[in-house]
Amino acid sequence: MTDQHNVTPATDWWRDAVIYQVYPRSFADGNGDGMGDLAGIRSRLPYLRDLGVDAVWLSPFYASPQADGGYDVADYRAIDPMFGTLADAEAVIADAHDLGLRIIVDIVPNHCSDQHEWFRRAVAEGPGSVARERFHFRKGRGDNGELPPNDWESIFGGPAWTRLPDGEWYLHLFAPEQPDFNWEHPAVQDEFRSILRFWLDLGVDGFRVDVAHGLVKAAGLPDTGHGEQLKLLGHHVLPFFDQDGVHDVYRSWRTVLDEYEGDRIAVAEAWTPTAERTALYLRPDELHQAFNFHYLNTGWDAPDLRAVIDESLDAMRPVGAPATWVLSNHDVVRHRTRLGGSLDRARAAALLMLALPGSAYIYQGEELGLPEVTDLPDDVRQDPSFFRANGQDGLRDGCRVPLPWSGELPPYGFGDTGTWLPQPADWARLTVQAQTGDPDSTLELYRTALDLRRRHPGLGAGNTVEWLDAPDGVLAFRRPGGLVCTVNTTQAAVTLPEPPGRVLLSSRHLSAPSPLSTSSPLSTSSPLSTSRHQLNTAGDCVVAADTTVWWEE
CATH class of the missing domain: 3.90.400.10 (Oligo-1,6-glucosidase; Domain 2)
Structure with a gap:
């Protein structure tokens, strides 16, 4: 087998990694046809390095009729011509490794294309x-x-x-063009172990496992009304999701991953009824991480957030797995919109996520503060759920609109011509170009936060948080190395009677009614390390609504 890794070796790199999701058709267009592709991704890898992420997860680029955005795979070992060639994929992997980035690719084992x-x-x-x-x-x-x-x-x-x-x-649990595999059949199991090895031999660092909870179906395929077969740990369980037999599959996969050097990993997209059920996918002989959908689905409410953080950490600790934190992805409404539409709140949520122990996932464009596009015309929609009654709400297209890179008008530097989904006319101020170098921009906030996370021993490390007393609606916790995070989830400013220390980073401006070492407002984005940015620790500090602050004691 070959090992093309040029990234710095690190044991368990994935435990506190920040992983950036690229949805290929919407990230960057390398050939000017309005559709993102591998050449576009390759050209923008330096941007991801400079952003400060550790790894890049690529959504499917395999040969596909595109009935469901590439999640209907016709050939797991071939690249769809709309994205490029296998040589392009190898070049992306090699360039990423040269830049110190790891590459995770999607694998879709629950179903294939009807053209497979x-x-x-x-x-x-x-x-x-x-x-x-x-x-x-x-x-x-x-x-x-x-x-x-x-x-x-x-x-x-x-x-x-x-x-x-x-x-x-x-x-077909999804579109009719996506028939489900029968994972009781040995040929299916053998084929996917072979597919894993194919991509591992090309140098990928891991896999995001699509519908990881869906592979095994209950014996006899019972109706969903069969009571006892649908009860597990007191929760209603569908006979086609989260069946215990999936764990035999992932034990087999883990033996394949462990054959390769470089800490190759697998990440489960596993929708389960509880964090404890999710943890079962992460036992030492199974997968490495699972997306924390319980956290993603939690609203902007301090008690609820504290509860899900505790539940997540408590569930992961017995199996020795890191918690993961995610706010947005290609299947859900962008968190800026989902949490109420406020950019301030989205920024505060990002700093909270990045202060927690474990691994964090960033969906392309959230570092720009992009909102969900909710007014796409019906005639441009492509999400199959939009065309089927009683399914998902059809808004997945709204989080997949191509990124704005530069310029004043669409396509905002995405490519030479148009885009496969139309971009809003008011995104000029949200482009990478417009935000780069602006200390108050969301992009620079993310860059600073990721730089601090990489350098500060208290960010990402460990598996616990120490909760501190705080006013109602405020979260406050201490991390190793004397770092304290405070989060004001209320709609009004809150006065902290005693600032926890020196401000490292704030998602919004802070002010203080009592004496400061300077009368100037604090920066929102730059690392606040000079004396002119320090609060007088004997004075009060007013933290605005929807604000997260990182402090160093």
């Missing part, structure tokens, strides 16, 4: 064929098999079954 060779063969060979055993084909219910085999519904809305002309139905 295996599924096409299964359709062609008909009922009873060996090829159909690799998927979930069933006879229908009703007098003539006209009803779906069970009552399962697609995540995108409508039945989770589609009937073929030969009368049999096949299972």
Whole structure:
């Protein structure tokens, strides 16, 4: 096997890593066709290095009919021509390593495209064929098999079954173009171990496992109303999600990952009913990380945030895994909009996330303060959930609008022409170019925060927080190395009777009614290390609404 790693070796680098998600079609356009691609990603890798992240996660770029943004994979070892070639992918990996960045790629094991060779063969060979055993084909219910085999519904809305002309139905938990694999079949297990090795041999540092909780289905594919089969630890569990059999799959995968040098990892997209269930995916012989959706789904409320932080850390500690923290991704409304639309609140949420122990994920564009685009015309929508009744709300397109890089008008330096989804006309002030060098910009806030996180021993490290007394609506906790984080989640300014120490970084301006060493307001973005930025520790400090402050005792 080959090892192309030029990044600095580090044991367990992933435990406190900041990982940046790139959605390839919306990150950067290298050939001017309005669609992001691998050449565009490669050209912007220095930007990600300068931002200060440790690794880059690439959403799917595999050969695909693009029925679901590339999550319908036709060939797991080939690059879709819209993104480039396999040589382009190898160049991205090599350049990233030269810049000190690690690369994580998506793997989509729950389902493939209906254009995948295996599924096409299964359709062609008909009922009873060996090829159909690799998927979930069933006879229908009703007098003539006209009803779906069970009552399962697609995540995108409508039945989770589609009937073929030969009368049999096949299972797809997502779009009809995405048939689910049968993970009871040895050939499926062998194939994915081979796919892992293919990409590991090319030098990738790990995998983000799509729908990691969905691979194994309950025996007999029971209706969702079968009571006892749907109860687990007192929580309602669907018979197609979070089944215990998935853990055998990931134990097998871990043996493959451990064959390779360089701490290769796997990250689970696992939607589970509790943090304790998520932790089961992270036992020492399984995966390394799992996305913390319990945290992502928590509102801007101090007691709720404290509870989910404690629950997350408590659940991860027994299995020795780091907690992860995430605010946005390609499947959810951007957190600026989801938390109420305030840029101040989005900035405060980012500093809170980056102060917590464990690993943090940044979704492309959140470092620019991008809001969700909620007014896309129906005729430009591409999310399959938008076109199916009773499914997701169809707003996934709104978080996937291409990034603004420079200029006053669309396409804002994304490429030479237009963009596959239209950009808002008022994004000129949000471009990378406009924000670079502006000490009050969100981009410079992220750059400073990530630089401090890399250098300060109290940021990201460990697996505990020490909660401190604080006014109602305020979170305050201490991290190793004498770092204190305070978060005002209220809609009014709060006076701290005694500032915890010297301000390292604040998401908004601070002020003080009692004497300061200077009368000037504190900077929002630059590291506050000089004496003119220090608060008099004997005086009060007023922390504005929706503000997070990092202090050094």
